Amino acid sequence: MTIIQIDMIEREGALQRIIGLIERRGFSIQTLDKSAPMQGLTTLKLEVAARGSLRTVDVLVRQIARLFDVYAVSTLQPMPHVMAHQTALPPGSLSCRTLA
Amino acid sequence: MTALSASLTPTTTSATKTGAQWVVWALEQRGVTRIFGYPGGAVMPIYDALVGSELEHILVRHEQGASFAADAQARLTKKAGVCLATSGPGATNLLTGIANAFMDSVPMVILTGQVPTGVMGTDAFQEVDIFGMSLPVVKHSMIVRDAARIPQTIHEAFDIAESGRPGPVLIDLPKDILQASVATYPIEPSHFAQPLRAPDLEALAEASAMIKAARRPVFYMGGGIALGGAVEAVRAFMAQTGIPSVATLKGLGAPDPDAPHFLGMLGMHGTRAANMAVQESDLLICCGARFDDRATGRLDGFAPDARVIHMDGDPSEIGKLRVADIALAGDLKAGLKGLKPGYLAIQDWRQTCQERKAKHAFSYDAPGNGVYAPALLKQISEAAGDDFIVACDVGQHQMWVAQHCRFPRPEAHLTSAGLGAMGYGLPAGLGAALTAPDAKVFTVSGDGSIMMNIQELATARRYNIPIRIVLLDNGSLGLVRQWQEYFFDRNFSEIDLYDNPDFAEVARAFGVEAFSVHSRDQIPAAIERLMAAKGPILAHVLIDPNENVWPLVPPGATNTQMMEH
Numbered sequence: 001m002t003i004i005q006i007d008m009i010e011r012e013g014a015l016q017r018i019i020g021l022i023e024r025r026g027f028s029i030q031t032l033d034k035s036a037p038m039q040g041l042t043t044l045k046l047e048v049a050a051r052g053s054l055r056t057v058d059v060l061v062r063q064i065a066r067l068f069d070v071y072a073v074s075t076l077q078p079m080p081h082v083m084a085h086q087t088a089l090p091p092g093s094l095s096c097r098t099l100a
Numbered sequence: 101m102t103a104l105s106a107s108l109t110p111t112t113t114s115a116t117k118t119g120a121q122w123v124v125w126a127l128e129q130r131g132v133t134r135i136f137g138y139p140g141g142a143v144m145p146i147y148d149a150l151v152g153s154e155l156e157h158i159l160v161r162h163e164q165g166a167s168f169a170a171d172a173q174a175r176l177t178k179k180a181g182v183c184l185a186t187s188g189p190g191a192t193n194l195l196t197g198i199a200n201a202f203m204d205s206v207p208m209v210i211l212t213g214q215v216p217t218g219v220m221g222t223d224a225f226q227e228v229d230i231f232g233m234s235l236p237v238v239k240h241s242m243i244v245r246d247a248a249r250i251p252q253t254i255h256e257a258f259d260i261a262e263s264g265r266p267g268p269v270l271i272d273l274p275k276d277i278l279q280a281s282v283a284t285y286p287i288e289p290s291h292f293a294q295p296l297r298a299p300d301l302e303a304l305a306e307a308s309a310m311i312k313a314a315r316r317p318v319f320y321m322g323g324g325i326a327l328g329g330a331v332e333a334v335r336a337f338m339a340q341t342g343i344p345s346v347a348t349l350k351g352l353g354a355p356d357p358d359a360p361h362f363l364g365m366l367g368m369h370g371t372r373a374a375n376m377a378v379q380e381s382d383l384l385i386c387c388g389a390r391f392d393d394r395a396t397g398r399l400d401g402f403a404p405d406a407r408v409i410h411m412d413g414d415p416s417e418i419g420k421l422r423v424a425d426i427a428l429a430g431d432l433k434a435g436l437k438g439l440k441p442g443y444l445a446i447q448d449w450r451q452t453c454q455e456r457k458a459k460h461a462f463s464y465d466a467p468g469n470g471v472y473a474p475a476l477l478k479q480i481s482e483a484a485g486d487d488f489i490v491a492c493d494v495g496q497h498q499m500w501v502a503q504h505c506r507f508p509r510p511e512a513h514l515t516s517a518g519l520g521a522m523g524y525g526l527p528a529g530l531g532a533a534l535t536a537p538d539a540k541v542f543t544v545s546g547d548g549s550i551m552m553n554i555q556e557l558a559t560a561r562r563y564n565i566p567i568r569i570v571l572l573d574n575g576s577l578g579l580v581r582q583w584q585e586y587f588f589d590r591n592f593s594e595i596d597l598y599d600n601p602d603f604a605e606v607a608r609a610f611g612v613e614a615f616s617v618h619s620r621d622q623i624p625a626a627i628e629r630l631m632a633a634k635g636p637i638l639a640h641v642l643i644d645p646n647e648n649v650w651p652l653v654p655p656g657a658t659n660t661q662m663m664e665h
Contacts, residue, residue: 012242013243059420068292
């Protein structure tokens with residue numbers, strides 16, 4: 001189980017897009033907490049679990065980061081270290097967008 | 101006011117136009133000259149605005165044709181292709197084409213009409229939630245709810261579609277928004293364009309050392325090379341290193357087809373030389389490929405002894421299916437130029453691969469006087485030379501094209517690779533022939549696939565598009581039949597197309613020149629006639645109904661377990 005925090009830009013369909021991606025990419029959402037929008041951003045905290053052994057949170061985080069409705073995405077607990085290390089990408093927070 | 105909304109605040113106003121007129125204006129501003137579409141109720145304001153505009157509209161006969169034609173144009177130009185359809189069935193008919201563009205990373209902007217905002221969500225006539233339906237297969241999508249936002253939205257859609265890893269972007273346009281008369285704002289530079297990041301220098305140095313140390317390296321090329329504008333860098337890397345190389349279906353055309361160390365396509369229908377090299381390798385340099393299941397076969401048996409350097413423009417592809425020992429996410433061109441392995445002591449390995457390539461080269465001396473499709477396709481691509489462009493359908497003929505045609509550049513090979521959508525070939529060929537009128541554009545189709553979008557013969561005739569259709573007719577759904585023959589105990593189920601129409605007669609009924617080819621001795625004249633055509637032409641070619649695609653890696657097997665004749 002991993003907790004993912006997403007700062008989501010408030011746009012039509014953004015929540016649907018993020019949830020759809022997580023489920024489609026092989027994860028189930030155990031819990032979901034959504035903040036009220038503030039300054040155009042909403043914070044989501046999701047507890048996710050992989051449905052198969054091939055699925056890694058590290059890859060999921062990068063797939064979430066591709067979405068244009070995502071401002072930043074991070075894991076709130078250490079990711080499985082192997083992927084973060086071997087992809088040579090910074091573990092933890094991935095800042096995706098600028099607001100300005 | 102929020103930080104986000106502040107960036108979108110208009111500063112000045114302009115002349116008043118309808119939303120539909122702003123759509124046309126914004127497309128023209130973006131440099132669009134041609135769109136593919138089909139009119140209908142919700143999108144009629146745009147069709148009204150198109151009259152007298154600078155945009156050329158190609159009227160297809162089914163919306164799926166519009167999406168595939170726009171896809172082909174985009175693959176050739178690297179600029180977003182544009183298609184337009186109405187709400188409801190018009191929009192749903194686009195979905196296969198949108199999914200196709202998503203799977204193959206093709207930049208497209210899809211404009212759909214929508215019912216007026218006041219009735220959205222009420223099950224109004226021709227209302228579907230195309231925004232929601234398309235979410236899994238778009239790079240991004242928007243519903244416009246303020247007509248004044250139309251130019252900025254279209255501008256952003258193109259930025260998103262064309263930058264980074266390209267893909268389709270859908271804009272849903274409610275009818276009342278299209279009919280509203282508004283002033284709008286100057287288009288601001290969007291912050292959506294995604295610059296490619298520079299490769300990590302430390303990782304580049306490690307990768308160079310890993311290549312230097314390898315004894316059996318293989319360079320594994322995918323469609324990301326063309327997307328990343330890295331074809332010349334790839335060819336230079338191959339020439340400098342002499343590393344044995346293989347390509348995926350989408351990677352074909354990235355390497356010089358005559359490069360001495362290029363071993364061909366890998367995977368399910370790959371060459372023995374390519375598959376064996378990969379399986380025996382101690383290092384895979386994966387460039388713009390994604391370890392697709394059709395390339396890898398059984399994943400846990402794929403290149404079992406190889407370490408992996410994975411280069412890709414999209415960071416989320418790295419580690420998705422195969423752990424990378426070194427990741428080089430970002431600009432492929434810069435990454436390739438930054439690899440400096442120096443002299444490689446791999447002469448024995450090169451020789452092993454070369455010997456296997458020569459020993460297992462395709463043979464074209466099939467017995468009899470029937471048309472041997474692989475030989476025909478090879479002859480066609482050689483006759484067209486560097487002007488060759490082929491748009492494939494999906495099935496056995498698609499694999500024969502990949503195996504036997506010569507692709508001087510990636511854009512010569514238009515194929516529905518990721519989605520495998522039958523029906524792609526004819527409309528994609530039309531889009532390609534309109535985009536590259538001086539090229540020798542062929543559609544290679546089968547008797548199954550052609551029927552998926554045969555109505556586009558009318559489009560070919562209407563615009564007199566110089567498309568050369570080679571229809572390989574084996575009277576069945578050949579690739580399904582082949583699988584039933586080998587993997588379902590010859591329990592043939594629903595693959596017999598014995599009642600096909602006479603396709604040459606059908607083409608002529610559409611006003612398209614057509615002829616039939618029954619035997620091998622007719623081929624030279626047929627190729628000459630196809631090459632000389634100035635408008636649409638169809639060659640209906642009867643082939644052996646029992647011919648199969650070889651080699652074949654059975655499902656669930658590793659790539660060493662190739663079946664051959």
